[in-house]
Amino acid sequence: MFENEQFPTTCQPKDEIDAAAESPNPARRHQCCRPFSYLCLLSSASCSFPANSRMAQSQPMRTVEFCSLFFFDWSTRHICMIKQIHLENYRSFVDAHVDLAEFTLVLGANGAGKTNFLRAFVDCGAFLIPLLRPSLKAPAKGQPLPKHFNGADRDVTVTFFSGTKSLPCSEYPSQRQPGRGAVELFRLQPERISASETTVPHAFVASDGGGTTQSLESLKNGDQEAMFDAAHRALISYVPEIEKLSFANVQSGQKQMQVRERGIRGPVRADQLSDGTLLIIGLLAIIYQPIKPPVICLEDIDRGMHPRVFEQMVKLMQLIAREQDVQIIATTHNPYLVDCFQDEPEAVVIVEKKDGASTLDTLAQKLEGLDYDNIKAADMPLGNLWFSGFVGGVPEFLHAKRQ
């Protein structure tokens, strides 16, 4: 499976972990990959949080039962983060590679290949499990991955790199694994977020936003109030009109979200909330859900959000990505969102289509060719730079008319 060498069973030697954990340097302590969080996956098992783990310190109960799921200790994932992806003859890509960050923002014109870029992670998601968790086996191979339109006679390969290790994929997994996968592509639908749902103990948010009610409700009533409170605090801070989020019984076993709004006497049901508010709730549910995929892909992350809200949301997601070892890859068309990455241009990926082939570059690479160092950020923020076309990733209107 692995091209260069077999992945080690642990990413970091035990004595190194212990030394890091005891270090007075917070940055060094952060590098410590002592187990602290668990991702539930496919079969059945139970797990205990280690007594000194961050999760254990924040949880009153140290043992959690996960029915019909097996747990995945992905504390090691921080070191095994996907650092680069190489796409050869895959969908709209002929030969493109790019570095990835903990939170990567993807820009590009409509039709440039942003969604295909995200699909690469989803199509090969099941194979990423052993990359992120070396002791687990890769699933069997199935149908070949889709090729570029002009490349029927060439091989298709999507290769993921994590440090010195590489994982080439040319096929889909033989069958879709049930439950939460290693990668999830979220395209949130407000009506799915607001739907009433049957409560379950170990819920997760589905790709369309279904399961949001289940997931938040299970946080609140499933001994994870601290997580629910954090999501709740974020919500009322981003949407100050909301005073409280709660869950109403609508039918036997079914609950629906409702909120208390300032100046409104009765509770407002979720299906009466604005799309923007629902999308904020959906995103918060994704990043605070207890069963998170290691790689979260988000389409149009800023949809329906005020620029000052997504500025805060990005900071929160960057923090969660860093603290909880989740890798987030999100697309946008919003220059204001690009401005939030002023200090991290290497975390912004620009997708462009040239002669029928999608290409990948980081914003940092694009800036290297510009005299951007001599520009005041206030006069030309990154979003403005992208909008203007100086770094590519913009539509070419009027091309046909010029011809």
Added chain:
Amino acid sequence: MKTLYLLTEDDSDSLFYEGCAQRVTGEGFTPVCRRMRKGSGIGAVRASLRIALGEVSRMAVGSGAHFLVAMDNDRAPHAQAADALPAEQRTRLSKADFHKTDRHAEILAALKTILGQDRAEWSVPVAVAIPVEMIESWLLLIACGGQAHELPRFARQDSERARRFHHPTPPPPQLKDRRDSVRAEEGFLDKDEWVLHLIFNKLEPVDLAKRSPSFGLFKQWLDSWPRASRVN
């Protein structure tokens, strides 16, 4: 074919200016289009110019790159061109319009800072287009004839600014209102197709320069491009 690097406020504008450059110089260009965000202010224009000219200077060797920057005058009252609003009418402008500086002078100053004080020594042929009051003024003059100073000053008849300016009489149809009706009368559903029709079938640069001082200034810039690339 030579490269024409365009820095404009609208994608459709770049089509118009490219066509003008083609008609005035008699040469065809391969366009490279960059955009400024509307209303982003002169600070952003200066920053855009610096980055754009950096790109142009890198492509200049062997590509015959030419640079064209365009920005609407939008009632800036102290514009260099004689079709700017006369002094006696400036007091009726809104505070925001009244305090706008001369955009041609600002851009020229920025160009001199980047390329050097002596225009004759500039490494790239440059043209500056500041239509008074906006690109629709030039389109209407090409389509309908007349003099620039006879044109309205605002974009839309129903805008609050137009109403205040014309108070106590109601404002007549303004530039974009008139553009829409002329385009409809000429049977063009597509705005860009109409612009291309005007440039290649109706534009007489020398005549338009006489009727519109702001177009005259623009034409002077295009005329200053190296003679080898110009046809009179």
